[in-house]
Amino acid sequence: MSSPIEPIAYAAVLVHVLSTPRRVFAVLAGLAVAGVVVGLPNLVVVLEGLRAHSYDVTQTPPVVIYMTANAVALFLGPLIAIAASLVLHVQDRTVRLVSAAFLLVAGPAMLLTFSRGGFLAMAAVAVGLALSHRRRLWLLAGTAAVAAVLVLIPPIYTRVSVEFQNVGGTTLFGRAGRLALWSATLQMLSRFPVFGAGLSGFADRIGPYWNADHPERFIDPHNIVLNFWVETGVLGVIAMAWLLFIGFRWSWHGWRAGQDLWRAISLGALLALVAVVVHGLVDVPYFKNDLSLEFWIVIAMIECARRWGYKRTA
Template identity: 55%
Template sequence: MDRLAPTRARTFAGPAADASTATGRRYRATMFLAVATCVLVPAYTIRWHLGPLPTTILENAILLTFAAFVLESIRESVRPIWHTRVTLPALAFLIAGAISVFVAPDHRAAAGLYRAYFVEPIGFGLVLVNAVTTPRRALLIAVGLALGSVVAGLANSAVVVNALLHHAYDVVQTPPVVIYNTANAVALYLVPLVAFAGAVMLHWPGRIERTVAGAFVAVGVVCVLLSFSRGGYLALAAVAIGLALSHRFRWLLLGAGVVAAAGLLIVPVLRRRIETEINFSDPHNTLVGRSHLWDAALQMLRDHPIFGAGLSGFATAIAPYWNATHPDRFTYPHNIVLNFWTETGLLGVVAFAAILGATFARAWRGWRNSDVYWRTVHLGVLLALLAVVVHGLVDVPYFKNDLSLEFWALLSLTFAVGAGSLSSAHAAAATQTSSPSKTAAP
């Protein structure tokens, strides 16, 4: 962990000490709007136009949050912190995305994706790095994301259960959906939040917080199971193992996890859904289709190795390499490495790998060295990113409005001002420019 100046070291003493510092009282309006934005993340599907420009509820919430951040920074005479260990990789990622706009066959569509998947979520993450000054504020951001995910998850689960009860859905087929376009999107969004909540459930000192987190884990797991996303199941298993290993009763928890998994396999619809994935002769096996798609994507990348296909360009670029009679058409190659390679080129792959590496390293050090509050936050981020990577082996864990914002929001928590990610020079400067206040922030 980066060393802090003595004036800043108090932020590691827990929420009570955080609230007593000037930094713990900053950016109140920004935090309120940031939490509201997190709640509204699934509402990116609600779109309209402002003149010729398309926009969404989520985009407007992000802009309001950023405006509040700028105004409060000016009012409180605070110089925002922007330099962390992830700053340079993030800049390289932005550059890779900008290049991909010009490489893409449809520049207008690519520019829209660049704004939604790169500029806005990274900007939102930068705001959170400065505004999340206490572990409780980090928890509030996670709560906001969780509330939005519960609405989406329960709505989708209700549709699936209704279809099962009326025998209108065969579990080997694509599940019915609501809000999102695919049921996999539910699991992609939910599992990282289940991971974060699981860390709170096992390690946060407060009983109320642990209870609420446990309730969310229970609801989230049910929603993931009813999404019938096999990639989601895989990510959920990885998270469960990580949570068990983080606890002193790890062997007991691992044993309980094995028993729970065995119990779930007794459920006919779940067993049948999983059996199709381990039977490579089953026509509904998606891994076989994925392997063919990956082969075609690699063939395409051999011809476009540096820049890939550009943002939104995969469907066009893959056409000469993909069986024209194949019933499926894909906008992404459904693998985390191939996704970034085709969309952002080699620079994007390297930049995103550096972002993951820096965040994993920071979160691991935070988990090992911080106080009980912040170490829980760091563990939550660590396991959330594990879920992203594992699910990304067979899916698209980033290139959606909700997933990109969730990624940068969670990542920002481990680099937040209050988490001690600043150098001592930055910490001292931030403390000297702080303004007094009589009211403690959460």
């Protein structure tokens, strides 16, 4: 688990530095490089596994840098949201080309994580992007068509269909699945409702409430609300809810009333938060070094757009 201080301190520095879109793009370029470094090796190893028939898509995909494929999806999701917004709404050719090049790597890499939470987050982002454009009906139809085609690809279809089977693995409905995990977490929280289990305390506290017959053991409840409740107590849940509310509100206003490039930055930040929240319904999108840093960079972008990006009226 990451320290809660460093990402916040970094964001505090950024809000005093990112006074122009160009500076924001410089930070985003660094994140894009990180995304390529994380995503490309995974893309290659999964493709090789599929080619050699050494990877069963009903199982967790192989990884290179991260410990799980879901971690790759959690990191790439917000970056894909921002890059797609820049491609769709920025006129600067260089920014669009760099963003498109990133998407050519990050998009397939996200797809081959076979992360159901990642797929759900990307669907929400795609709908948001379509609604942001004046040709929204055509884009919504295109999004639905692409989604239908992707789901029909055999490995993806198999991976998604497993989610709705009552199997012994960690699917939504399995006996060690998300619903069972959330139920056990709520039972545990009924004993520690105010302060939760404390930082990194979930694995120890959940024992008496978890399925003792199943070997799977979790270190977190795989849900953004339950995770903050467990780790930081009720006050942490309230603080995160307030931060997300402010983030959505300001980024929406930046998209509606911002100037030029700041509008696309605000929309990208808004959709990045959408990706965090939607994927966070079934996973943990914050309590890791990379994810917390990425989250606070997005918050810093929103604040910078609020400070310097709104249209001023005389």
